[in-house]
Amino acid sequence: MSILESFDDWKHFLASRVTQAASSGMNRDTMENAAYQIGSYLSNQVDPKNDEERLLKELWDAGNDEERRAMASVMINYVQNKKQ
Template sequence: MGVLENFDRWQEFLGDQVNKAHAMGMSEDQVTAVAKKMGDYLANKVDPKNEQERLLKELWDVGDDQDRMALARMMIRMSEHQVH
């Protein structure tokens, strides 16, 4: 099962990547910018695999750049709370 097929695995993967980025010295703004680029890619190139991804895609699609940055920031925060 791929990372995108299970939302819990996706959150865990994202949390791990965020932790690595912080360990490399990236600021919260830099991490958010990367997460937004990843969100743009996923929204344009990857079909949602579950209900959570469909909801995120719908929110991404109706939002403007500021909304998408906020959503990316919230996803980062949510993933950080999932990593133990």
């Protein structure tokens, strides 16, 4: 099963990658830029596998560049602060 099949699996995967990036010394701006690029890729290339992913894609597609960057930043905050 792909990590994109389950939104919980996706959140855990993203959280572990954010933790790994931070512990490797990656700064917040670099993490946000990577999250933005991943969000763009997913929106353009991957069909949402569940309702949560579909909502994120629709929000992403509705936003402008600044709003998409804000969403990427919020996703980082979400997985860093979420009790998993």
